[in-house]
Amino acid sequence: MKNKKDFFDLTTTKAPFIENAQKEGLIFIHQPYELYSENNQKAWKKLYALLYPKWERFANAKFIEGIRSLCLKPDRIPTLEEVNVFLEPLTGFKAKAVSGYVPTFLFFDSLKKREFPTTITIRDNRTLHYLPEPDIFHDIAGHVPMHTDKSFAEVLVKFGSLAEIAAKRHIHVTNEKEKIAKIRSNIQALARFFWFTVEFGLMHEEGDLSVYGSGLLSSADEIEHAITAPEVQRHHFQLEWAINQSFKYDHFQPLLFIVESFQHLYEEVQRLEEWLLSGRLDNVSPGEPHINENDLQIFLQEGNRRSCTP
Numbered sequence: 001m002k003n004k005k006d007f008f009d010l011t012t013t014k015a016p017f018i019e020n021a022q023k024e025g026l027i028f029i030h031q032p033y034e035l036y037s038e039n040n041q042k043a044w045k046k047l048y049a050l051l052y053p054k055w056e057r058f059a060n061a062k063f064i065e066g067i068r069s070l071c072l073k074p075d076r077i078p079t080l081e082e083v084n085v086f087l088e089p090l091t092g093f094k095a096k097a098v099s100g101y102v103p104t105f106l107f108f109d110s111l112k113k114r115e116f117p118t119t120i121t122i123r124d125n126r127t128l129h130y131l132p133e134p135d136i137f138h139d140i141a142g143h144v145p146m147h148t149d150k151s152f153a154e155v156l157v158k159f160g161s162l163a164e165i166a167a168k169r170h171i172h173v174t175n176e177k178e179k180i181a182k183i184r185s186n187i188q189a190l191a192r193f194f195w196f197t198v199e200f201g202l203m204h205e206e207g208d209l210s211v212y213g214s215g216l217l218s219s220a221d222e223i224e225h226a227i228t229a230p231e232v233q234r235h236h237f238q239l240e241w242a243i244n245q246s247f248k249y250d251h252f253q254p255l256l257f258i259v260e261s262f263q264h265l266y267e268e269v270q271r272l273e274e275w276l277l278s279g280r281l282d283n284v285s286p287g288e289p290h291i292n293e294n295d296l297q298i299f300l301q302e303g304n305r306r307s308c309t310p
């Protein structure tokens with residue numbers, strides 16, 4: 001049985017507050033700031049100290065600008081309210097606290113509304129270097145600084161709008177098996193695009209390579225590996241490759257894609273939309289990520305619901 005002291009803890013996978021919220025089926029929650037333990041605060045402080053010098057060496061210039069304009073504190077976890085005070089006037093984006101896993105449709109559709117589902121727990125102080133789940137450091141220090149840039153924000157909004165298109169475009173397919181297969185393929189293509197750009201993207205910047213992907217920006221080891229390790233395959237972004245490429249979460253990425261600018265990335269999202277509408281995403285290569293039944297059902301339901309809206 002958990003004692004009262006354990007309740008004051010927001011460590012990822014170990015937080016009673018989050019367990020309770022999930023039991024109640026809550027996705028959007030508040031950030032109970034008073035529950036962060038001393039160890040939670042130490043984890044933020046250590047991560048920030050580990051990452052800051054790496055950001056200075058490897059991060060995209062827009063990310064560095066974003067870190068400055070958000071006024072993130074090196075020594076304590078920020079409240080989402082204080083982050084939003086700086087973020088919202090810049091691009092309209094705001095961080096919104098969630099209890100953990102957010103269904104894919106909801107996650108992408110939130111981006112269209114300029115809302116970023118944000119994990120509020122933080123990784124264990126003793127395992128700072130690897131965490132398979134997102135945490136507040138990944139979401140706030142890894143993702144949100146990029147959301148301060150207008151061009152990048154437009155990429156996210158445009159990308160987010162594709163979830164509804166994917167949900168609605170198979171509404172007239174009568175063969176249920178065929179419909180499910182096409183929706184699964186569309187979700188896989190969108191998830192892979194997101195992975196190889198927003199999470200693990202690289203950019204050519206002033207003759208060098210820089211990191212704009214949040215999975216890299218929140219990993220003290222992988223950020224450097226992504227830029228310097230000779231074994232990493234780095235290729236100019238190719239849409240047909242990215243949407244057909246499986247990936248795994250549990251090791252350093254062997255393959256990364258490079259864009260030229262956020263305008264270039266936006267144009268790739270436009271092409272992704274064209275391909276979605278023309279059926280080119282209906283039969284992508286099978287493999288990771290696995291799309292769970294719940295995600296499929298939500299896309300189906302949203303397709304039905306939104307198609308009936310006058």
Ligand SMILES: [Fe+2]
Nearest residue numbers: 134199214215
């Ligand atoms: Fe992420």
